[in-house]
Amino acid sequence: xxxxxxxxxxxxxxxxxxxxxxxxxxxxxxxxxxxxxxxxxxxxxxxxxxxxxxxxxxxxxxxxxxxxxxxxxxxxxxxxxxxxxxxxxxxxxxxxxxxxxxxxxxxxxxxxxxxxxxxxxxxxxxxxxxxxxxxxxxxxxxxxxxxxxxxxxxxxxxxxxxxxxxxxxxxxxxxxxxxxxxxxxxxxxxxxxxxxxxxxxxxxxxxxxxxxxxxxxxxxxxxxxxxxxxxxxxxxxxxxxxxxxxxxxxxxxxxxxxxxxxxxxxxxxxxxxxxxxxxxxxxxxxxxxxxxxxxxxxxxxxxxxxxxxxxxxxxxxxxxxxxxxxxxxxxxxxxxxxxxxxxxxxxxxxxxxxxxxxxxxxxxxxxxxxxxxxxxxxxxxxxxxxxxxxxxxxxxxxxxxxxxxxxxxxxxxxxx
Numbered sequence: 371x372x373x374x375x376x377x378x379x380x381x382x383x384x385x386x387x388x389x390x391x392x393x394x395x396x397x398x399x400x401x402x403x404x405x406x407x408x409x410x411x412x413x414x415x416x417x418x419x420x421x422x423x424x425x426x427x428x429x430x431x432x433x434x435x436x437x438x439x440x441x442x443x444x445x446x447x448x449x450x451x452x453x454x455x456x457x458x459x460x461x462x463x464x465x466x467x468x469x470x471x472x473x474x475x476x477x478x479x480x481x482x483x484x485x486x487x488x489x490x491x492x493x494x495x496x497x498x499x500x501x502x503x504x505x506x507x508x509x510x511x512x513x514x515x516x517x518x519x520x521x522x523x524x525x526x527x528x529x530x531x532x533x534x535x536x537x538x539x540x541x542x543x544x545x546x547x548x549x550x551x552x553x554x555x556x557x558x559x560x561x562x563x564x565x566x567x568x569x570x571x572x573x574x575x576x577x578x579x580x581x582x583x584x585x586x587x588x589x590x591x592x593x594x595x596x597x598x599x600x601x602x603x604x605x606x607x608x609x610x611x612x613x614x615x616x617x618x619x620x621x622x623x624x625x626x627x628x629x630x631x632x633x634x635x636x637x638x639x640x641x642x643x644x645x646x647x648x649x650x651x652x653x654x655x656x657x658x659x660x661x662x663x664x665x666x667x668x669x670x671x672x673x674x675x676x677x678x679x680x681x682x683x684x685x686x687x688x689x690x691x692x693x694x695x696x697x698x699x700x701x702x703x704x705x706x707x708x709x710x711x712x713x714x715x716x717x718x719x720x721x722x723x724x725x726x727x728x729x730x731x732x733x734x735x736x737x738x739x740x741x742x743x744x745x746x747x748x749x750x751x752x753x754x755x756x757x758x759x760x761x762x763x764x765x766x767x768x769x770x771x772x773x774x775x776x777x778x779x780x781x782x783x784x785x786x
Contacts, residue, residue: 495557
């Protein structure tokens with residue numbers, strides 16, 4: 371019985387880990403599992419469903435599936451909190467180890483959790499168009515990751531650090547990634563709210579782990595379960611306790627709370643790693659999109675440096691080449707929270723040839739202004755500052771917008 375419980379726990383973690391790798395971490399372009407789970411399997415299921423229910427209803431279902439991760443989020447979070455309110459709060463109320471104010475602080479954490487998610491979902495990242503371009507055009511081209519060229523989708527000038535997002539069908543300034551959990555692109559104007567969303571959820575998971583763990587630990591101490599003797603009703607055998615037996619007892623007695631505890635523990639670790647990554651790239655003034663681009667640049671530079679050093683003895687090298695001439699700007703491929711997605715190359719595209727060149731020193735990130743300035747840039751976006759607003763007001767685009775508003779107002783006045 372106890373071995374069976376341990377086996378079930380191990381199987382649960384293995385399935386959970388595989389699901390996270392297959393659907394979140396695996397790159398569909400380079401991994402067979404990622405390609406299968408993110409492209410082949412969904413498209414096969416969609417074709418099968420289309421034959422079963424028809425094209426029109428399949429399209430309606432597809433529109434609903436765009437919000438699939440949001441629906442999963444609500445099911446998991448609201449379901450977990452419902453269990454805490456229904457089963458955890460009565461235990462907290464009679465607890466000697468946990469203060470009763472945690473009953474009230476739990477409601478505050480819940481409101482913060484749902485509020486941050488709602489705000490992250492409905493705060494737009496910004497939208498670069500011909501009219502709004504002066505408002506977001508405040509970064510120089512580094513001629514490595516970004517060059518002065520047209521967006522191949524919208525045919526407008528592609529300002530530095532911007533990118534067209536196919537999921538939301540808009541050109542996003544300071545594009546970071548597309549997040550399915552909020553069904554929103556993360557960019558210049560909403561990245562701060564995305565960070566707040568992560569911070570609150572990391573705190574919620576650690577807080578929930580501590581509270582649920584304390585509830586279960588109190589039962590172990592109060593009933594002295596580590597020194598108890600258990601009777602096996604199936605075999606009639608008297609069994610001396612150990613950790614696995616105590617764990618099995620807690621699962622049988624508090625199955626719902628144990629399930630929430632495991633979920634909170636796993637998510638605490640995963641979200642903490644994810645938050646640490648975003649705090650790191652923020653401190654360097656990088657986006658997720660740029661992080662993977664720089665990885666490609668550094669990989670190319672290392673390869674070319676080794677080739678150059680190996681060929682330097684023969685003299686078959688080109689001393690005039692450099693990194694900036696060998697790396698061209700990426701296309702508008704999709705970028706998820708953990709890296710490039712299928713459908714385009716979000717990493718920098720490296721121009722390779724058979725010539726051995728000197729790559730020169732690896733370039734630096736020109737957008738890195740220091741940790742404090744980098745975080746301030748996220749908390750107070752450049753497009754919200756007076757310089758950008760004044761630049762937009764002074765542009766012809768602002769005058770055109772103002773004329774359109776005035777014309778609309780006159781038309782409405784005549785109708786009245």
